[in-house]
Amino acid sequence: MRSAITISLVPETKGGPFVYWDGLADGFARAAKLGFDAVEIFPSSAEELDAREIKSLCAQHNLKVAAIGTGAGWVKHKLRLTDPDATVRRRAQEFIAAIVDFAGSFGAPAILGSMQGRWEGSVSREQALAWLAEALEQLGPRAHAQGVPLLYEFLNRYETNLFNRVSDSLEFLKTLRTQNVKLLCDLFHMNIEESDVAAALRLAGPKLGHVHFADSNRRAIGLGHTDMKPVMAALRDIGYDGYLSAEVFALPDSRSAAAQTIAAFRKSVP
Ligand code: LER
Numbered sequence: 072m073r074s075a076i077t078i079s080l081v082p083e084t085k086g087g088p089f090v091y092w093d094g095l096a097d098g099f100a101r102a103a104k105l106g107f108d109a110v111e112i113f114p115s116s117a118e119e120l121d122a123r124e125i126k127s128l129c130a131q132h133n134l135k136v137a138a139i140g141t142g143a144g145w146v147k148h149k150l151r152l153t154d155p156d157a158t159v160r161r162r163a164q165e166f167i168a169a170i171v172d173f174a175g176s177f178g179a180p181a182i183l184g185s186m187q188g189r190w191e192g193s194v195s196r197e198q199a200l201a202w203l204a205e206a207l208e209q210l211g212p213r214a215h216a217q218g219v220p221l222l223y224e225f226l227n228r229y230e231t232n233l234f235n236r237v238s239d240s241l242e243f244l245k246t247l248r249t250q251n252v253k254l255l256c257d258l259f260h261m262n263i264e265e266s267d268v269a270a271a272l273r274l275a276g277p278k279l280g281h282v283h284f285a286d287s288n289r290r291a292i293g294l295g296h297t298d299m300k301p302v303m304a305a306l307r308d309i310g311y312d313g314y315l316s317a318e319v320f321a322l323p324d325s326r327s328a329a330a331q332t333i334a335a336f337r338k339s340v341p
Pocket residue numbers: 140141142182183184185186224226230257283318
């Protein structure tokens with residue numbers, strides 16, 4: 072397992088669960104100094120990202136890109152895959168596709184989380200899931216063409232009413248033709264929704280593609296009340312060899328959250 076830490080480039084998400092906030096050069100330098108393996112980037116859009124700049128930062132600091140998030144598509148641009156308006160759905164899919172392509176060129180997956188949206192109003196659950204499936208059938212193969220999976224992140228009940236747990240998410244993924252969608256398990260969401268986080272990770276097994284490494288209160292691991300022993304045992308037992316990526320609040324500040332995370336990572340993955 073490898074360590075990663077988040078950098079948000081989106082001012083609208085200020086106060087959200089990301090560790091570094093002062094640009095890529097700052098985030099890469101700080102992550103490298105602490106010995107992280109990779110960074111996870113949360114951009115406003117693919118267009119905002121400069122591939123040459125990121126390539127040179129990766130080389131300079133010997134860091135990889137763990138994943139790139141698409142959440143700004145919702146937070147900033149109000150795009151979601153289950154919007155009743157067909158134009159919004161199409162733009163949402165294009166927004167994610169551009170990030171899939173960009174991330175793929177770094178050997179990294181894109182994350183579909185908040186942009187899944189929710190069923191409500193005129194949109195039935197059945198309809199929302201059909202639109203979500205349709206999008207995944209396009210985006211999964213698109214990621215495959217880049218040699219990476221697409222990460223589907225189920226969220227807690229306050230952020231989506233589509234899928235909140237590993238078991239339901241897996242059942243849904245099984246109905247797809249594409250086999251290239253993997254699960255992103257965010258330990259914070261799981262702490263709210265799963266009765267047994269470790270058992271849920273075991274259930275995910277080979278379908279687990281990425282982990283958001285966050286404690287029960289969405290602070291750095293060790294600053295909440297999640298018992299990491301069974302969680303790490305489950306990850307080891309299923310042979311998970313991907314990233315543990317700190318998507319946590321910069322509390323009490325970025326520096327402490329990052330230092331606490333790398334210490335917790337080293338304790339968890341000796
Ligand atoms: C949102 O709560 C979250 O966990 C993000 O990773 C989804 O984009």
